[in-house]
Amino acid sequence: MSRVRQRRLGRTRRPLERFPRSPRRALALMLALMRRPLPVPPPVLRRGPFRAGTFTSSARGERLTSQLGVWLGVAFAICFATGLVSHGVQHPASWFVWPSRPVSLYRVTQGLHVATGLASVALLAAKLWSVYPKLFRWPPVRDLVDVAARAGLAVLVATALFQLVTGVLNIARWYAPMPFFFPSAHYWTAWMAVGAMLIHLAAKLPVIVRGLRSRPPLTMPQAQAAPLDTATRDAGGTGGMTRRGVLLTAAGAATTVTIATAGQSVGQLSRVSPLAPRSPDLGPQGLPVNASAIGAGVVAAATDPGYRLVLRGPTVRRLLSIDELAALQQTTVDLPIACVEGWSAEARWTGVAIRDLAVLVGVRGPAEVRVESLQRGGLYRASVLPPPHVADPATLLALRLHGQRLALDHGYPCRIVAPNRPGVLQTKWVAELTVVPR
Numbered sequence: 328m329s330r331v332r333q334r335r336l337g338r339t340r341r342p343l344e345r346f347p348r349s350p351r352r353a354l355a356l357m358l359a360l361m362r363r364p365l366p367v368p369p370p371v372l373r374r375g376p377f378r379a380g381t382f383t384s385s386a387r388g389e390r391l392t393s394q395l396g397v398w399l400g401v402a403f404a405i406c407f408a409t410g411l412v413s414h415g416v417q418h419p420a421s422w423f424v425w426p427s428r429p430v431s432l433y434r435v436t437q438g439l440h441v442a443t444g445l446a447s448v449a450l451l452a453a454k455l456w457s458v459y460p461k462l463f464r465w466p467p468v469r470d471l472v473d474v475a476a477r478a479g480l481a482v483l484v485a486t487a488l489f490q491l492v493t494g495v496l497n498i499a500r501w502y503a504p505m506p507f508f509f510p511s512a513h514y515w516t517a518w519m520a521v522g523a524m525l526i527h528l529a530a531k532l533p534v535i536v537r538g539l540r541s542r543p544p545l546t547m548p549q550a551q552a553a554p555l556d557t558a559t560r561d562a563g564g565t566g567g568m569t570r571r572g573v574l575l576t577a578a579g580a581a582t583t584v585t586i587a588t589a590g591q592s593v594g595q596l597s598r599v600s601p602l603a604p605r606s607p608d609l610g611p612q613g614l615p616v617n618a619s620a621i622g623a624g625v626v627a628a629a630t631d632p633g634y635r636l637v638l639r640g641p642t643v644r645r646l647l648s649i650d651e652l653a654a655l656q657q658t659t660v661d662l663p664i665a666c667v668e669g670w671s672a673e674a675r676w677t678g679v680a681i682r683d684l685a686v687l688v689g690v691r692g693p694a695e696v697r698v699e700s701l702q703r704g705g706l707y708r709a710s711v712l713p714p715p716h717v718a719d720p721a722t723l724l725a726l727r728l729h730g731q732r733l734a735l736d737h738g739y740p741c742r743i744v745a746p747n748r749p750g751v752l753q754t755k756w757v758a759e760l761t762v763v764p765r
């Protein structure tokens with residue numbers, strides 16, 4: 328009886344054991360091979376920073392690195408999420424619906440994107456400082472698993488640095504060092520950085536938990552009695568600034584960078600924001616300008632007395648002069664221009680509601696409106712107003728700014744101003760509007 332049972336069990340178990348086990352064994356074998364120690368380089372190479380006792384700070388250790396990691400992780404997560412929002416609004420997938428309200432939502436998400444990115448510069452610097460002695464560990468690599476881990480870390484550090492450097496160059500509008508298209512490079516590298524960060528988090532989770540749970544020693548004798556954690560021991564650290572001092576310095580630097588730049592979107596801070604790339608109240612009519620009329624090459628077309636707006640519907644086409652536009656029902660709204668570069672400023676706009684223009688060419692239901700500029704070239708000469716924005720009475724073809732005729736640099740003869748929308752889509756010097764029912 329028992330033998331029969333055994334045999335039956337054996338029969339059912341054997342294929343189960345063989346099938347899933349063999350790839351696992353192959354993997355185990357591979358790992359074992361990868362874990363075989365690599366030859367240690369000769370001691371003559373153990374010079375400079377590779378010498379034992381080169382790094383002396385006692386602040387370094389799992390606790391400091393984990394704490395900085397939490398801050399940096401939070402900043403990166405906000406930066407990534409808000410970056411995805413900005414990308415989604417500018418390149419909407421078919422399922423992506425971006426509302427037209429609250430009017431300043433994009434101003435907040437993009438302000439956060441740039442602020443968390445800038446704060447990350449300080450936090451990443453501190454975190455790299457806390458671990459860089461590991462670059463000079465002896466032996467430099469132990470086995471192939473170690474080589475893979477270090478290569479993964481190199482990807483993480485390189486992509487994180489790339490994101491911060493290109494982001495800062497972009498808000499400084501300095502494109503010479505970037506021989507690539509910034510938005511695409513910044514977008515795709517963000518995915519690589521986040522992927523590398525998640526792998527890093529998973530691999531380091533035990534160390535992070537240990538680092539965050541460990542209570543720092545309170546008194547010197549206790550500190551001497553307590554075993555030093557690995558990083559400190561590796562670094563041979565005994566002196567220098569305390570862990571708390573380093574944390575406060577990093578937090579102080581991040582806060583300073585944030586305040587010193589936040590004035591580009593928070594008007595009240597502009598006086599204490601010497602590093603802000605833009606001042607929100609500098610420019611014609613008290614509003615900054617990104618692309619000037621001369622730069623866009625539209626001066627002649629925009630000032631041509633024969634200018635007519637081309638307004639297309641599904642069956643009709645209308646030509647409207649500036650006077651005719653001004654004779655239509657006018658709406659005045661306070662709306663911000665919120666540039667992807669992080670600066671933003673609110674202004675008072677007056678013009679014709681886009682949904683009234685749609686009605687003028689016979690479209691009353693949901694519709695999108697395609698916008699084209701007088702500008703011949705350039706990436707931002709066209710945009711699309713999606714149905715929620717077309718339906719919103721605050722979406723304007725603006726003719727006036729702060730009660731005055733639009734300055735040429737702000738889009739004269741008319742421009743798009745819509746609530747909750749990135750600056751790049753607030754098309755200036757509008758030539759044509761095409762209403763497409765949805």
Ligand SMILES: Nc1nc2c(c(=O)[nH]1)N[C@H]1C(S)=C(S)[C@@H](COP(=O)(O)O)O[C@H]1N2
Pocket residue numbers: 614615616617618623664665666667700702705707708709736737738750751752753754755756
């Ligand atoms: N035709 C056209 N419209 C444009 C641009 C452009 O380059 N061409 N730049 C956009 C960008 S990036 C921003 S931030 C806003 C700025 O508007 P402002 O110059 O009136 O402040 O205009 C947008 N409208």
Ligand SMILES: [Mo]
Pocket residue numbers: 617665666667668750751
């Ligand atoms: Mo912009």
